[in-house]
Amino acid sequence: MRLDVISIFPEYLQPLSLSLIGRAAEEGILDLNVTNLRDFTEDKHRKVDDTPYGGGAGMVMMPEPWGRALDAVRPADAQGPKPTLIVPSPAGRVFDQQMAYELAEEEHLVFACGRYEGIDERVVDYARENFNVIPVSIGDYVLNGGEVAVMVMVEAIARLIPGVIGNPESLVEESHSDVLLEYPVYTKPASWRGREVPEVLLGGNHQRVGRFRRDEQIKRTAARRPDLITQMDVQSLNRRDRDA
Numbered sequence: 001m002r003l004d005v006i007s008i009f010p011e012y013l014q015p016l017s018l019s020l021i022g023r024a025a026e027e028g029i030l031d032l033n034v035t036n037l038r039d040f041t042e043d044k045h046r047k048v049d050d051t052p053y054g055g056g057a058g059m060v061m062m063p064e065p066w067g068r069a070l071d072a073v074r075p076a077d078a079q080g081p082k083p084t085l086i087v088p089s090p091a092g093r094v095f096d097q098q099m100a101y102e103l104a105e106e107e108h109l110v111f112a113c114g115r116y117e118g119i120d121e122r123v124v125d126y127a128r129e130n131f132n133v134i135p136v137s138i139g140d141y142v143l144n145g146g147e148v149a150v151m152v153m154v155e156a157i158a159r160l161i162p163g164v165i166g167n168p169e170s171l172v173e174e175s176h177s178d179v180l181l182e183y184p185v186y187t188k189p190a191s192w193r194g195r196e197v198p199e200v201l202l203g204g205n206h207q208r209v210g211r212f213r214r215d216e217q218i219k220r221t222a223a224r225r226p227d228l229i230t231q232m233d234v235q236s237l238n239r240r241d242r243d244a
């Protein structure tokens with residue numbers, strides 16, 4: 001997969017060169033390119049923003065640098081399938097694991113990191129000529145720009161690409177339990193500051209361990225994320241486990 005990120009703070013994306021994603025890039029599994037939007041300005045101040053039409057506080061990102069940056073990623077006369085352009089935005093479709101799976105299937109993802117009050121809307125309209133454009137939010141809170149959201153999305157997407165993480169088995173387990181929250185985990189020592197590892201995990205009975213973990217998942221999800229399951233689901237989940 002080719003990944004392009006366009007930002008006025010390319011150094012913000014440096015952590016992507018670390019760990020699993022960095023290794024995947026070194027091994028050629030990922031082709032990660034981070035571009036500085038200011039490289040597509042032509043004035044000596046490398047200006048990327050201006051005051052908003054209609055007034056209001058803050059500044060808006062100018063269209064022309066974005067137009068040039070997007071053209072550099074995919075020229076207007078390029079052939080072949082359109083890349084997917086993700087525009088991180090609080091007004092976007094909320095990113096979730098299903099979207100991560102979908103985007104992990106793409107050959108070429110481009111991320112346009114907005115700052116200030118956002119990017120001139122005509123850029124999104126222009127981009128639709130050469131990209132499949134998806135505004136995407138990572139949640140309902142205030143951020144200063146799209147870079148942090150891109151870090152979240154790139155990690156969630158890249159780890160699903162074959163060869164990026166060492167143990168693909170863990171992906172299989174996640175895919176079966178993506179409705180329920182993860183169960184609690186423990187490691188040595190068995191007794192720590194007066195706190196014991198649940199006895200069932202020490203006994204080696206895999207069936208009992210599996211039931212314990214499932215029960216913990218259901219309890220946690222019901223307590224912390226009731227929006228993910230309904231009472232009916234809990235009954236069906238219990239019934240399915242009993243029959244397993």
Ligand SMILES: Nc1ccc2ncsc2c1
Pocket residue numbers: 088089090136137138139140141142143144145146149
């Ligand atoms: N403020 C805010 C909230 C969510 C979000 N997702 C991508 S950029 C962004 C910005």
